[in-house]
Amino acid sequence: MAPKPKIAFFDFAGCEGDQLQVANLEEKLLDLLEHVELVNFREVMTEASDDYDIAFVEGSITRPEDEVRLKEIRSKAKLVIALGACAAIGGVNCMKNFMDDMEVREIVYGDMARAYPTYAARPAKAVVHVDAEIPGCPIDGKEFLRVTKELLLGKPPTLPDYPVCVECKAAGNICRYEQGKLCLGIITRGGCGACCVSEGSHCWGCRGLAPDANLDAARYVMEDQAGFSRIQVQDLMRMYLGYTNAPL
Amino acid sequence: MSAKKATAKTKKAAPKAAPVMGKRVEVKHISRVEGHGNIVVEIDAKNKVKACRWEVPEAPRFFEAMILGKSYTQIHQIVSRICGICSIGHQLCSIQATEDAMGIMVSDQTVRLRKLALHGENLQSHLLHVAYLALPDLMGVGSVIPLAQTHKKELLTLIGLHRMANEFSRATTGRTTHPQRLVPGGFTKVPTEAELRDMKKMLEDSIPGLEAASDLFASVVDKLPNFTRETEYVGLVSPAEYAMYWGEVGSTMDQARPAIYYKDITNEYMVPQSTAKWTKNKGESLMVGALARFNLNHKRLSPLAKGIARKLGLKAPCHNPYYNNLAQLVECAHSVEDSIRLIDEMLNSGIKSETEPKITPRAGKGVGAVEVPRGILFHAYEYDDRGRILNADCVIPTNQNHANIQKDFEALVPTLVDEDEATIELKTSMLVRAYDPCISCSTHFVDMTSAREERRLVKFVRVDD
Ligand code: SF4
Ligand code: SF4
Ligand code: SF4
Numbered sequence: 001m002a003p004k005p006k007i008a009f010f011d012f013a014g015c016e017g018d019q020l021q022v023a024n025l026e027e028k029l030l031d032l033l034e035h036v037e038l039v040n041f042r043e044v045m046t047e048a049s050d051d052y053d054i055a056f057v058e059g060s061i062t063r064p065e066d067e068v069r070l071k072e073i074r075s076k077a078k079l080v081i082a083l084g085a086c087a088a089i090g091g092v093n094c095m096k097n098f099m100d101d102m103e104v105r106e107i108v109y110g111d112m113a114r115a116y117p118t119y120a121a122r123p124a125k126a127v128v129h130v131d132a133e134i135p136g137c138p139i140d141g142k143e144f145l146r147v148t149k150e151l152l153l154g155k156p157p158t159l160p161d162y163p164v165c166v167e168c169k170a171a172g173n174i175c176r177y178e179q180g181k182l183c184l185g186i187i188t189r190g191g192c193g194a195c196c197v198s199e200g201s202h203c204w205g206c207r208g209l210a211p212d213a214n215l216d217a218a219r220y221v222m223e224d225q226a227g228f229s230r231i232q233v234q235d236l237m238r239m240y241l242g243y244t245n246a247p248l
Numbered sequence: 249m250s251a252k253k254a255t256a257k258t259k260k261a262a263p264k265a266a267p268v269m270g271k272r273v274e275v276k277h278i279s280r281v282e283g284h285g286n287i288v289v290e291i292d293a294k295n296k297v298k299a300c301r302w303e304v305p306e307a308p309r310f311f312e313a314m315i316l317g318k319s320y321t322q323i324h325q326i327v328s329r330i331c332g333i334c335s336i337g338h339q340l341c342s343i344q345a346t347e348d349a350m351g352i353m354v355s356d357q358t359v360r361l362r363k364l365a366l367h368g369e370n371l372q373s374h375l376l377h378v379a380y381l382a383l384p385d386l387m388g389v390g391s392v393i394p395l396a397q398t399h400k401k402e403l404l405t406l407i408g409l410h411r412m413a414n415e416f417s418r419a420t421t422g423r424t425t426h427p428q429r430l431v432p433g434g435f436t437k438v439p440t441e442a443e444l445r446d447m448k449k450m451l452e453d454s455i456p457g458l459e460a461a462s463d464l465f466a467s468v469v470d471k472l473p474n475f476t477r478e479t480e481y482v483g484l485v486s487p488a489e490y491a492m493y494w495g496e497v498g499s500t501m502d503q504a505r506p507a508i509y510y511k512d513i514t515n516e517y518m519v520p521q522s523t524a525k526w527t528k529n530k531g532e533s534l535m536v537g538a539l540a541r542f543n544l545n546h547k548r549l550s551p552l553a554k555g556i557a558r559k560l561g562l563k564a565p566c567h568n569p570y571y572n573n574l575a576q577l578v579e580c581a582h583s584v585e586d587s588i589r590l591i592d593e594m595l596n597s598g599i600k601s602e603t604e605p606k607i608t609p610r611a612g613k614g615v616g617a618v619e620v621p622r623g624i625l626f627h628a629y630e631y632d633d634r635g636r637i638l639n640a641d642c643v644i645p646t647n648q649n650h651a652n653i654q655k656d657f658e659a660l661v662p663t664l665v666d667e668d669e670a671t672i673e674l675k676t677s678m679l680v681r682a683y684d685p686c687i688s689c690s691t692h693f694v695d696m697t698s699a700r701e702e703r704r705l706v707k708f709v710r711v712d713d
Contacts, residue, residue: 013309017332017425023380024424026411027404030396038393042279045391062309092329095314138332138425199422199429200436200604204325235318239326 005152008040008052009083010073012066013093013121014059017138018084022056025141032145035152054079054151057130060086060093060121060243067127074128079151082124083144085137085240089208092137093121094242123243132157137206137240140192160190163210164203168194176202177221182228184236186221187213205240215246269293273672278680280381280391285685287676289657291665300661302653302680312640320346320432320609320635327627327642328426331686333376335426336369336417337620338627340493345627346432348614350635352607357600358434360590361420363493365430366618367583367590368417370492372424373621374538374576374583375413377684378465379406382573385678386468402464405457409580412454416587419447433605441599448591451584455552458581462556465577469561472574473675476567477659479652480531481540482513484619490541490548490582492619498544500565501531507617510626514643533651536623537683538575539566550585553578569656572682576621609635622646622686646685653683 009019019041022029039049055077061067074080085091097120124130134147150157164185168175171194176183185194185203189210196203209215222233237248275287290298311330315323324342328335340362347354380392383406387395395403414424419439421427429435439447484491485498496504497513505513513529542549542557546564549557557563557578562571611633617626623645630639656679664672 015329015332015335017329017335020332020376020425023376024410024414026407033393033396041391042277045279045393047390048279092314092326093309095326096310099313099316137329195423196428199427201422201428201431232319235322239322 004035004037005053006037006039006049006051007054007056007148008038008049008073008077009042009056009058010040010069011042012057012059012070012087012124013062014084014086014091016058018058018087018134018136021138021141022144025145028141028145032148036148050076052077054081054148056081056083057087057124058083060090060123061127062093062119062121064119070124070127079131080124080128081147081151082130082133084139085135085206085208086121087124088133088135089240090121090123090126090243091206091240094240095238097121097242098238121243126243133159135159135189135207136192137204143191161211162190163213164188164190164192164194164197164207166190167192168197168203170194171198173197177226180226182222182226182232182236187215187218205236209241209244209246270298271669271672273669273676275673275677278677280384280681285680287673287680289661289672289676291661291672295665297661297665300657300676302650302657312642315637315640317636320350320607320631320637323629323637324430324432325426330642330644332425333373333686334369334620334622334625336365336421336430337618337625339427339430340366341616341618341620341625341627342629343430343432344494344616344618345614345629346616346631348616349612349629349631350432350607350610350614351612352433352605354434355600355602356597357438357594357602359493360594361435361438362430364420364587364590365417365427366492366620367587368413368420370583370621371413371580372410372417373684374580375406375410377621378573378576378580379403379410379461381684382678382681383465385674385681386465386471402460405460409454409457409461412450412457416447416450419443431604433607435602436604438599438602441595444591444595444599448588448595451588451591454584455581458552458556458577458584462559462577462581465574466559466561469574472568472570473660473678474568475570475656475660475663475679477569477656478567479655480529480534481543481565482529482534482536482648483541483544483624484617485544490545490550490586492541494617497617497624499529499534500543502529507615507626510615510617510628510643514626514648533655534648535569535652536645536648537572538579538621539569539572540623541619542566542575542578549578550582550589552585553582556581569652569679570682572684576684607635609633620645622684623648644686646683649683649685653680653685 039052055073057080061070082088086093132147134144147157167190168185173194181202183202184205187209188203188205189207191207222228223230234248241248270293271291273289278285278287286303288299288301288303292298311327315326324339327342328339330338384391417424422429429437481500483498484495485504486495496506498504543565560574562574562578611631613630615628617624625645626643628641629637632638660679664675
């Protein structure tokens with residue numbers, strides 16, 4: 001039998017919620033371990049090795065030293081997979097990209113602000129080549145297993161290319177806009193089953209923009225049709241989608 | 249490498265007759281904790297401790313700045329992302345602060361459901377910690393994975409308990425991580441009566457597993473180092489219950505005070521040799537978390553939890569920080585039993601469907617204080633009249649524990665000078681792990697080189713619509 005592929009987990013600026021989702025797979029994680037060898041997962045194991053095939057990277061890149069570390073990971077791994085919104089699209093950390101950098105540091109660190117090298121938060125793919133992404137905040141455990149299986153079989157994993165609204169309709173939810181509320185499902189990539197809407201909340205956009213999402217049309221729906229202010233729309237769009245060239 | 253192997257190897261490398269060299273232990277990025285922390289211990293050839301430090305190089309994340317100007321409708325979802333493990337606690341604390349600032353009252357049902365949510369998180373987090381992160385040390389292995397071979401039955405019991413905790417949280421809050429049902433004023437969706445009955449059954453069925461887990465821990469309790477250092481224990485206290493969701497801020501050395509005085513209790517300050525802000529009140533440092541709560545509130549634990557404490561030999565006051573792991577297990581039993589009680593109350597009074605409450609924002613300041621798995625958490629906000637944040641301050645449990653970890657190090661390391669590096673590494677790592685630090689939570693850790701630092705609240709000017 002061929003040796004098991006070695007997989008490793010690494011984290012940058014993030015909340016480790018995605019690694020937690022992996023740990024939360026419980027028995028399914030033990031099943032996965034029949035097929036792969038876990039060599040690096042600081043959150044759950046002390047042993048660590050620099051010899052790995054697949055590197056799962058969580059969190060966004062916010063400092064020069066993070067870049068060095070990520071490039072090193074890239075040079076050792078055959079495949080680099082971005083895990084979660086922070087790594088895949090920049091995530092909530094990008095909210096600070098819309099604020100004055102020095103001001104952000106001063107608010108939290110006062111007179112010592114200068115001691116903190118931080119720059120605009122960015123996703124992993126802004127620094128190195130990324131082979132696949134598992135979006136979400138946090139990731140969906142089932143999607144993690146599916147993508148990992150596809151990688152192990154040598155197939156390029158694909159993500160749904162339709163927006164959350166498609167799954168929201170399938171889930172039988174009443175549209176938030178019908179209730180006079182704002183929702184980003186119209187431009188967000190599906191794959192989560194519209195889980196937030198089903199729980200009474202709305203889509204925050206954590207899976208990133210759906211391919212070909214039309215921001216102009218979305219703004220028309222949100223501002224002109226539904227009557228939300230520019231700032232309300234902007235706050236929601238800047239929560240997860242901050243790392244983009246699109247004017248948010 | 250397992251601890252045993254490491255010890256054997258060090259012994260071989262340094263036979264007794266060899267000249268005594270100094271020892272240096274440097275654990276870069278201690279494993280099985282949340283976030284990045286380092287341990288540095290230096291002992292010279294004359295067995296004098298040259299340095300013992302607990303350092304934190306985690307990337308700062310600036311949440312207190314990022315939420316400035318944001319609307320009260322979004323805050324609890326943003327701050328949830330401070331920590332994946334305590335996401336429910338951060339949301340609840342944030343919501344409390346918002347409700348306090350805007351004078352929002354909530355229903356009894358909401359309070360009960362929130363308490364359930366908090367128990368769910370406590371169970372998730374404590375079980376993850378005692379089973380997956382702390383237990384391997386007691387079994388002499390580097391992770392939980394080898395236990396699948398050697399202790400399959402016990403491991404499956406622990407996995408079953410952890411899965412139950414996740415399932416219970418999901419049924420209460422909509423998701424196990426970064427929940428969606430909690431909002432200022434109440435819930436967007438509540439469990440049905442049938443779901444509550446299922447949850448109750450699930451909790452009841454977990455009790456034999458909890459008993460088995462405590463038997464397992466009772467059998468290895470002597471592997472926890474026998475080390476004590478008296479300190480100040482701080483946590484919520486209430487005459488009505490084992491306080492988790494609300495109460496006053498109590499201390500073993502001080503009078504209890506309402507949460508609005510949180511700054512006077514935590515007194516965040518800087519010291520040159522530390523990476524993080526330290527806190528102190530009456531003592532030279534203070535400890536928050538399961539052991540602190542146990543020391544303050546043990547009389548109000550549920551009967552099952554008291555029984556498990558007896559089985560584990562945990563008695564208040566307990567000054568051994570390693571026993572925090574045992575206090576976590578005791579709290580698991582309490583959370584299960586108290587949740588069953590809360591569910592019974594709801595089933596008796598009948599569950600009412602709730603929709604997202606209507607709130608008219610108003611200007612004001614508010615403080616939230618909630619016991620999360622790692623200790624007391626504070627969020628303090630100031631809102632403008634449109635419900636947008638002007639100032640924010642979050643004081644996270646791990647930050648409060650930092651000085652205490654360092655002081656424990658200073659007391660512990662001199663007792664270890666004759667040990668080999670592997671033992672020093674294991675015992676200091678176990679100490680840090682016992683606190684279950686959640687470093688990515690700590691939104692304002694400070695660089696090693698900073699000599700002084702002062703918090704300044706900057707007025708945020710926003711060009712609004
Ligand atoms: S994507 Fe979300 S869950 Fe994952 S690390 Fe970032 S904030 Fe945490
Ligand atoms: S609620 Fe949101 S996701 Fe669902 S259909 Fe409406 S816009 Fe789309
Ligand atoms: S509904 Fe939206 S915010 Fe929720 S998980 Fe799906 S993409 Fe993310």
